[in-house]
Amino acid sequence: MNRLLQFTLDLFERDPTPAAPSGPVKRRAAPPRRPKAAPTPDPQLFEPPRPKAPTPSPAGPPAAPLTEVIAPMSFRHPQANRELQLQGTWVAYRFERARRRSIGFVVGPEGLVVRAPRWVPQAEVDAALRTKSAWIVRKLDEARERQTRQAEASVAWADGAELPFLGEPLRVRLQPGALAGGLLHSLPPEAAAEQGVRHLLSLGLPPQAEASQIKDAVQACLMREAKALFAQRLDHYAPQLGVQWKKLALSNASTRWGSARIDGSIRLNWRLIHFSLPVIDYVVVHELAHLRVMDHSPRFWDTVAAVVPDHAERRQQLRLGALPRW
Template identity: 55%
Template sequence: MASQVQPPQPQQLSLFDAAAPAAEPAARAAEPPLTALPAAPPPPPVPPRFQHPRAQRQILLGEHRVAYEFRRARRRSIGFVVSAEGLSVSAPRWVGVGEVEQALQAKADWILRKLHEQRERADRIQANRVQWHDGTSLPFLGDTVIVVLDPRTTGAVLHADAQTLPGVPRLTLHVGLPQAATQAQIREAVQSWLQRQARRVFEERCNVFAPRLGVRLKRLTLSSASTRWGSASADGSVRLNWRLIHFGLPVIDYVVAHELAHLREMNHSAAFWDVVRSVLPDYEHSRGLLRSEVLPVLE
């Protein structure tokens, strides 16, 4: 009996079987070598968050880059000053830059806190910048005065109304200018009046405190300094910032007594503060008001 020939079974490929190698493709043309892409340019440097106008160096303190003024000085240790301009650092000539930067890192929290305080103060000053027009309000002797353009007035005349409603300023300064006056004209007229009032009030308060302190004032001049409220010289002259006229009388008295006390003690020793305390026992309160208050920017 003839045996039957079984037809060939189709081959099954298991998932675990290796696939048969594919036929080699025809030879390909040689590919050109890959050209390296140009490196991306480095990102621009992050500008300093706090920058002193005369900065020569900068450092990263925490998350903030601080550009600071650096100078050599005849002193025994590294000094830091944070002002409205920014951070200033002074160091002896024998101290290396690395040691200076270590000191900055050690003081980073204090420096950043003071820089933020100065920035916030600058923002408040900007917000207090006066816009000169009819109805502008200004602080005067701790009160509020409203500027009124009144062409019928000669010069500038202060009016006080004791019958105003609560919360309504009782003082108005009538300035002899038309409604069409420019901001510069209004500013000049009001500032001139404020400076005249400042001289009058300062002279009165000096006449009160000089005899009590046992000093003789030889000359009183007005100052417009941006960082100092007053100064005194050994020759008996005193300079007072006319912008003190914005404060109430207790603050003015503190600055007057402070400068007159320097005619006895040309320092800030314990003896000096005893002299101030002899005429103003609670001078610390007025000094605190002077430091915390932000005056209007009249320029």
């Protein structure tokens, strides 16, 4: 279109008659005019008209705004009593007044829980939420992804059920003649390749046992294996960190993998048994390091790195692991 417009402007702006010179002019016979060649049409300027998109009937409903078609992401705690938009995301959270000195945020499987002192106004709580908005939304997104992976890793509690054990698949076999507490054994590589699993757990239960009964028996067996393994790994790493642990207890917390007290008491989540040994070792070293540094300062992470240099990668595996629901 620009070329056609330029051609038209040239026709009207150019004066074919030269300016008249001053003084007498000798007239010469005008040479015979040659007919001008017609301009070659540009095929891009003379394309056939494209068919127009059908016009919606005026009687039809108007198009919905984009904000109504694509709803913003949202997170909602089942017991939410406050709501705020953070990073373009609606976050409905549970708000509690508590006897504490500062505002606390906890992101768990159900969503965000905020606790604040009684004297802190709501506007200050909202300001603190906006300050931490990137961290909160990231943690909520990770929790949602973790729940999705856990749902995909759900276990059908019956003969032949499979679940992860030390990072590898384990299969449950119901054998009435097996030990009542269960018998767990690992297969050699050839048998594992043939069976498609690395570990077998034989339970002394009948094939028609109820799902809850099978689940409880498997959990009891895995907790027993977990406590023995955790004690072994604590004994292995404590001398390297120059600390002594006094007591080991298993936990079933939904948001914490372990804890340590200054008196040498260690608590480890028994569900760590689903992860590979390097990931378990990271958590063991993490809690033992707290016996030297009771915070998460740079000195603490230097202590962990001295024994587990790749602790960041192992921690990421811990956060992204898909575990069965119990």
